[in-house]
Amino acid sequence: MTAKKTKKWLAENDNLTHATMQKVASHVQREEGEWILNTVTIEGQEVPYKYRRRKKYKSLKGARVDIVYYPEKEEIARMQFEYMKVVKIALS
Numbered sequence: 001m002t003a004k005k006t007k008k009w010l011a012e013n014d015n016l017t018h019a020t021m022q023k024v025a026s027h028v029q030r031e032e033g034e035w036i037l038n039t040v041t042i043e044g045q046e047v048p049y050k051y052r053r054r055k056k057y058k059s060l061k062g063a064r065v066d067i068v069y070y071p072e073k074e075e076i077a078r079m080q081f082e083y084m085k086v087v088k089i090a091l092s
Contacts, residue, residue, distance in 0.1 A: 006068060006088065015070040021092050022067060027060040040065075040089070051086035064092040 006018060023043040029036050035052045040060060042049065049069060068088040073080050 013070070016068055016087065017070065018066070018068050020066045021064050024060045024063050024065055029056055040086075042067075047082055047084055049084040049086050049089075051089060060089075060091075066090050066092050 019042075025041045025043045028039045030039075031037075032052070035054065036056050038051050038053060038057070040049045040051075049067060066089070067084075067086055069084040069086045071082060072085040073082050075081075
């Protein structure tokens with residue numbers, strides 16, 4: 001993915017945020033049907049970042065990543081939890 005495409009996404013959508021050189025504190029992968037649900041936490045932040053892939057991926061724990069994301073909420077047992085929906089994640 002190119003920098004031009006990322007800039008275009010950010011210009012078209014006000015909700016998207018681009019963060020660079022973020023250090024991954026933890027990375028968990030679990031199966032959800034045919035998809036692998038990935039949950040990443042970033043050092044110094046409490047909100048998890050979630051995205052899906054078709055296959056398992058190497059652990060990102062300790063790596064520096066660039067992330068494009070937007071805030072999202074999910075309801076579990078009538079309680080709202082905020083998380084960040086990842087549009088793009090790449091190693092820095």
